[in-house]
Amino acid sequence: MSAVSAELPRHIDRRELESVVIRFAGDSGDGVQITGSQFTDTTALAGNDLATFPDFPAEIRAPAGTTFGVSAFQINFGARSIATAGDAPDVLVAFNPAALKVNLSDIHPGGLIVLDTGTFSARNLEKAGYATNPLEDGTLTKYRTLKIDISKLTLEAVKEMGVSSKEGLRCKNFWTLGLVYWLYGRSRQSTIDWLQRRFASRPEIANANIAALNAGHAFAETAEMPGEISSYVVPPAPLEPGVYRNITGTDAMAWGLLAGTQLAGIKLVFCSYPITPASSLLHALANLKQYDIVTFQAEDEIAAACSAIGASYGGALGITSSSGPGVALKGEAIGLAISTELPLIVVNAQRAGPSTGMPTKTEQSDLYQAVFGRNADSPVAVLAARSPADCFEVGIEAVRIATKYMTPVIVLTDGYIVNAAEPWRIPDMGAYEPFPVQFRTDPEGFHPFLRDPETLARPWVKPGTPEMMHRIGGIEKSFSSGHISYDPENHQKMTDVRAAKIDGIANDIPLQTVEDGTEGGALAVVGWGSTYGPISRAVGNLRAEGEDVSHVHLRHIWPLPRNLGDLLGKFDRVLVPEMNSGQLVTLLRAQYLLPAEGLNQISGKPFKISTIEAAIREQLEK
Amino acid sequence: MTVQQAPVALTAKELTSDQEVRWCPGCGDYAIIKAVRSALAEIGTPRDRTVFVSGIGCAARFPYYMATYGFHTIHGRAPAIATGLKLANPELDIWVVTGDGDCLSIGGNHTLHVLRRNVDVNVLLFNNAIYGLTKGQYSPTSRVGTKSPSTPMGSIDNPVSAVEFALGCGARFVARSVDTLQKHLPVVMKRAHAHKGASFVEIFQNCIVYNDGAFAHFTDREIAADTQVFVEHGKPLLFGKDNDKGIRLNTSTLKLEVVKVGENGVTVGDILVHDETNKVLATLLAQMQPPSFPVALGVLYAEEGLDYTTAVYAQVAAAKSKKKAVPMAELLRSGHTWRVGV
Numbered sequence: 011m012s013a014v015s016a017e018l019p020r021h022i023d024r025r026e027l028e029s030v031v032i033r034f035a036g037d038s039g040d041g042v043q044i045t046g047s048q049f050t051d052t053t054a055l056a057g058n059d060l061a062t063f064p065d066f067p068a069e070i071r072a073p074a075g076t077t078f079g080v081s082a083f084q085i086n087f088g089a090r091s092i093a094t095a096g097d098a099p100d101v102l103v104a105f106n107p108a109a110l111k112v113n114l115s116d117i118h119p120g121g122l123i124v125l126d127t128g129t130f131s132a133r134n135l136e137k138a139g140y141a142t143n144p145l146e147d148g149t150l151t152k153y154r155t156l157k158i159d160i161s162k163l164t165l166e167a168v169k170e171m172g173v174s175s176k177e178g179l180r181c182k183n184f185w186t187l188g189l190v191y192w193l194y195g196r197s198r199q200s201t202i203d204w205l206q207r208r209f210a211s212r213p214e215i216a217n218a219n220i221a222a223l224n225a226g227h228a229f230a231e232t233a234e235m236p237g238e239i240s241s242y243v244v245p246p247a248p249l250e251p252g253v254y255r256n257i258t259g260t261d262a263m264a265w266g267l268l269a270g271t272q273l274a275g276i277k278l279v280f281c282s283y284p285i286t287p288a289s290s291l292l293h294a295l296a297n298l299k300q301y302d303i304v305t306f307q308a309e310d311e312i313a314a315a316c317s318a319i320g321a322s323y324g325g326a327l328g329i330t331s332s333s334g335p336g337v338a339l340k341g342e343a344i345g346l347a348i349s350t351e352l353p354l355i356v357v358n359a360q361r362a363g364p365s366t367g368m369p370t371k372t373e374q375s376d377l378y379q380a381v382f383g384r385n386a387d388s389p390v391a392v393l394a395a396r397s398p399a400d401c402f403e404v405g406i407e408a409v410r411i412a413t414k415y416m417t418p419v420i421v422l423t424d425g426y427i428v429n430a431a432e433p434w435r436i437p438d439m440g441a442y443e444p445f446p447v448q449f450r451t452d453p454e455g456f457h458p459f460l461r462d463p464e465t466l467a468r469p470w471v472k473p474g475t476p477e478m479m480h481r482i483g484g485i486e487k488s489f490s491s492g493h494i495s496y497d498p499e500n501h502q503k504m505t506d507v508r509a510a511k512i513d514g515i516a517n518d519i520p521l522q523t524v525e526d527g528t529e530g531g532a533l534a535v536v537g538w539g540s541t542y543g544p545i546s547r548a549v550g551n552l553r554a555e556g557e558d559v560s561h562v563h564l565r566h567i568w569p570l571p572r573n574l575g576d577l578l579g580k581f582d583r584v585l586v587p588e589m590n591s592g593q594l595v596t597l598l599r600a601q602y603l604l605p606a607e608g609l610n611q612i613s614g615k616p617f618k619i620s621t622i623e624a625a626i627r628e629q630l631e632k
Numbered sequence: 633m634t635v636q637q638a639p640v641a642l643t644a645k646e647l648t649s650d651q652e653v654r655w656c657p658g659c660g661d662y663a664i665i666k667a668v669r670s671a672l673a674e675i676g677t678p679r680d681r682t683v684f685v686s687g688i689g690c691a692a693r694f695p696y697y698m699a700t701y702g703f704h705t706i707h708g709r710a711p712a713i714a715t716g717l718k719l720a721n722p723e724l725d726i727w728v729v730t731g732d733g734d735c736l737s738i739g740g741n742h743t744l745h746v747l748r749r750n751v752d753v754n755v756l757l758f759n760n761a762i763y764g765l766t767k768g769q770y771s772p773t774s775r776v777g778t779k780s781p782s783t784p785m786g787s788i789d790n791p792v793s794a795v796e797f798a799l800g801c802g803a804r805f806v807a808r809s810v811d812t813l814q815k816h817l818p819v820v821m822k823r824a825h826a827h828k829g830a831s832f833v834e835i836f837q838n839c840i841v842y843n844d845g846a847f848a849h850f851t852d853r854e855i856a857a858d859t860q861v862f863v864e865h866g867k868p869l870l871f872g873k874d875n876d877k878g879i880r881l882n883t884s885t886l887k888l889e890v891v892k893v894g895e896n897g898v899t900v901g902d903i904l905v906h907d908e909t910n911k912v913l914a915t916l917l918a919q920m921q922p923p924s925f926p927v928a929l930g931v932l933y934a935e936e937g938l939d940y941t942t943a944v945y946a947q948v949a950a951a952k953s954k955k956k957a958v959p960m961a962e963l964l965r966s967g968h969t970w971r972v973g974v
Contacts, residue, residue, distance in 0.1 A: 320716025
C-alpha cells in the first residue's frame with residue numbers, strides 16, 4: 011500500500027448499493043464473532059435490514075493458523091428486506107492464510123478481499139496448506155484485493171496505549187472493523203461505547219481497541235485506495251414503523267418462554283444439560299432469575315427432562331432443552347409426560363448428523379424424532395421456529411399449548427436460528443391475550459384423569475392442595491377412575507383419547523396461510539424452520555419475474571393445520587426444501603397422499619437462494 | 633422440613649389409600665410400609681403436603697398405597713423427578729422410594745447427584761439384593777456367586793455397598809435399618825425426615841420369592857444380637873447378647889476391631905463412642921460385615937449443611953434484589969433499540 015495521503019478528501023463520493031454480504035474469517039481466537047456482532051449492531055442502528063450467520067468450528071481454540079480452526083461470521087445487510095445471510099459474500103475479510111483458503115471458493119469473482127499480509131508467513135502458509143503464496147501466485151487475480159499489513163499497523167496504532175504486544179496484536183480485529191466501517195460509511199460510536207462498557211475494569215484494553223478502530227478507519231479514509239476500491243452507502247431499508255432491536259434466536263426463545271409463563275401465570279423451571287448448540291438458552295435464562303425463574307443444570311439429559319417433569323407435576327412449567335442426541339436420551343421421560351399428561355416443553359436446537367455428527371453445523375433432521383421418535387403410540391405437539399425473532403412467538407405458543415392441553419410440546423429450532431441475529435420489530439405485549447392456568451382445587455367428583463370435554467385435557471392439581479391427594483404414574487390408567495388398569499378395552503380407549511387430544515389442537519391453531527403468492531397454482535414451495543429465509547427470497551424473486559409459485563411455511567408441524575391438505579391440493583405440484591433427506595415431505599405425502607417432492611441438502615449449511623430458485627425453475631418446467 | 637408447621641393428628645389408617653396392595657405375601661415391603669405409615673403419623677405433616685416419588689420395581693409401587701400425593705415414574709429417575717418437584721415447591725415433604733436396581737444400577741447417576749446436591753428429600757432404599765419385578769435377576773448389591781436366571785453360573789461382579797456409595801457421594805445423612813425392625817425403622821425415618829437436606833436410608837428388605845434369606849446371616853433372630861450393632865450418637869458401640877462386645881479403633885492399623893469388655897484388660901472406656909458427625913467413623917462403620925464384624929444399624933452419619941433448594945432460592949432472591957424484574961415490554965426494549973418511521 012502507498013503511504014497515507016496528506017490531504018483529507020472533504021467530500022466522499024459513495025456508490026449506493028442495495029445490499030452487501032460481508033464475511034469476516036480468521037482463527038477462533040481472532041475475535042471474528044465479536045467483530046461480526048459489532049458490525050451487526052452498527053448496521054442495525056444505520057437502519058438496514060440484515061441477517062447474520064455465525065459459523066464456528068467445534069474446537070474451542072484449534073491450533074492457530076489451521077484450516078479447521080477457522081471461525082467465520084457472515085452478514086447480509088441492505089436497503090431492502092433481507093431474508094438470508096446471503097448466498098455468496100461480496101466482501102471477505104481474511105485474518106490469516108487459513109481463512110483465505112477455507113473461504114475463497116465462496117466469493118463472487120470480482121469480490122473484494124481484505125487481507126492481513128502480516129500473517130502470510132511461510133509457516134502460516136504451510137499450516138493453511140498453501141504450497142505457494144496466494145498473494146503472489148495469481149490465485150487472487152479474479153478478485154479485487156486490499157493487501158494490508160494489518161498486524162503491523164495495529165501494533166503501531168496501540169504502541170502508546172500501555173498494552174503488551176500480545177494484547178496489542180489482539181486489537182487487529184477492531185483495526186479491520188474500523189476500515190470496514192469507513193468502506194460503508196458507518197459510525198464508530200456504538201462500538202466505542204461497547205468497548206468502554208466491556209472493558210470498564212481494564213481501560214487500557216478498551217483504549218487500545220478504540221485506538222485500533224480509529225486507526226483502521228483513518229487508514230481507509232486517508233490512504234490512497236486502489237482505484238477499483240470505492241466506498242459505498244447502503245441506505246436504510248423500508249422497514250415497518252416501530253421500535254426495533256437485534257435479536258438472536260436464543261434470546262428470543264428465552265424471552266418467549268418467559269412471556270408465555272407470564273401470560274399463563276405460572277412459574278418457569280428450566281432444566282437442561284450442556285450441549286452444543288442448545289446451551290446458550292440455559293445461559294440466557296440463568297441470567298433472568300429476577301423473574302422468579304429457576305434454572306437447573308442437571309447431571310444428564312435424562313435428569314434434565316425428568317426434573318422438568320417433576321417441576322410440572324409440582325405446578326410450575328418444566329422446560330428442558332437440548333439438541334438431537336440429547337433429545338434421544340430424553341425420549342423415555344417424554345413418554346412419561348405423555349402418559350401422565352403433564353405439561354412439558356422440550357426445545358431442540360437441531361444440529362447436523364447422527365451421533366455426534368457436526369455439533370456446530372446446522373440441519374433440520376430431527377422432525378421424525380420430534381413427531382415419531384418414541385416407543386409406543388405417543389403423540390405430542392411439535393412446533394418449529396422459522397427465524398431468530400420467530401422464536402419469541404413460538405415460545406409463547408409452546409407454553410399455551412403445553413398448559414392448555416397438558417402435553418409435552420417439542421419446539422424445533424436449529425444451530426443457525428439460535429446463533430443468528432436479525433432486526434426485530436418489538437411486539438406490543440398488550441396485544442397478547444393471557445391464557446391463565448386454572449389449577450383444580452375442588453375435590454368434588456375429582457379424579458386425576460377426568461377430562462375437559464372440549465380440550466380432552468386432564469385437570470392439573472398441585473401437590474399441596476388440600477383434600478386432592480392422588481397418585482399418578484406411567485402405568486396405564488383407567489379412563490373412568492384414573493386407577494391402574496390393564497383392561498384391554500381401556501388401553502384402546504386411552505390410546506385413542508391421547509391421540510384425539512393432540513389432534514384436537516388443530517382446531518385451536520390458525521389456519522395455514524400462504525406466505526407469498528396465491529392459494530393455488532402451479533407450484534407451492536412448502537417449508538418449515540430456518541429454510542424460511544432462502545425460500546421466501548427465492549419465491550419472491552421468481553414471482554417478481556412473473557412465475558406462478560407460492561410459498562407456504564409451517565409453524566405447526568404436529569398437529570398440522572386442519573386446512574393444509576386442502577390448500578396444498580390446489581397446487582399442481584408441491585416442492586419441499588429441507589436440510590434433511592426428506593422428512594416433512596414424507597409426512598405430507600403420508601398425511602395427504604400428495605405427490606410432493608423434496609429438495610434436500612445435508613451439508614451443515616443453510617440453503618442458498620440460488621439453489622432453491624433453480625429447483626423451482628426445474629419444477630415449473632416439468 | 634422447610635416449613636415448621638404444627639403437626640396434625642394423623643393415623644396410619646388415614647395414610648392408607650384405597651388401592652389393593654399387590655406385593656407377594658410375606659414380602660418385606662409390607663413391614664416397611666407399616667413402619668413408614670407409623671413414622672408419618674408421628675411426624676404429622678398434613679397428607680396433602682407429603683409426596684412419594686418412585687421409579688420402577690417392586691418397591692416403586694409404594695406411592696399407590698399411601699393416601700398422600702404420589703408419582704410412580706420411570707426406572708431410576710425418581711431422584712431427578714423429586715429434585716424438579718422440590719425446585720417447583722420447596723415446601724413439600726418428599727420421599728423417594730427406590731430399590732437396589734433402581735437406585736444403584738439404572739439410576740445410580742441420579743442417586744449420586746441428589747445426594748451431593750443435598751436436595752431436601754428422603755431417599756428410602758429397599759435393598760433386597762435382587763431384581764424382583766423382572767423375575768429374579770441378580771442386582772448390583774447381590775453377593776458374588778448369586779445364581780439367577782441371568783447368572784446361572786453365579787454372578788461374578790462385586791456388589792456395591794449402598795451406604796459407602798452414599799457417603800462417597802457426599803450424603804449428609806446416611807442410616808441403615810432392617811424391614812423387620814419395627815421399633816427401629818420408624819425412629820430412623822423420623823430422623824431422616826427431621827434432617828434438612830438429602831437423607832439416605834438403606835433398609836435391608838427380604839424378597840421371599842427370589843432371594844429369601846439374603847440377609848439372614850445377620851437378621852435371624854437367634855444371631856442378630858451378635859451380628860448387629862445399633863449405633864447411637866454419644867454412646868459406646870457395644871453389642872452382643874450380653875452387651876459386652878464392642879468396637880475399638882486400633883490406632884496403629886487405623887482399623888476397627890471387635891473386642892470383649894472384661895477380656896485382655898478391655899474396659900468400656902476403650903470402646904469407640906459413636907459420633908454421627910464423624911464421616912471417617914461413618915465410613916469405617918459402613919464397611920463392617922459379618923462374620924468378622926456386626927452390621928452397623930442406625931444413623932451412621934448426620935451433619936447439617938446448606939440444602940439445595942434453599943441455596944437456589946437464595947440466588948433467586950439475590951438476583952431480584954440486584955436487578956429489577958421490569959415488565960416484559962420493558963425487557964424487550966433493553967439494550968440497543970432504534971425507531972423506524974413514526
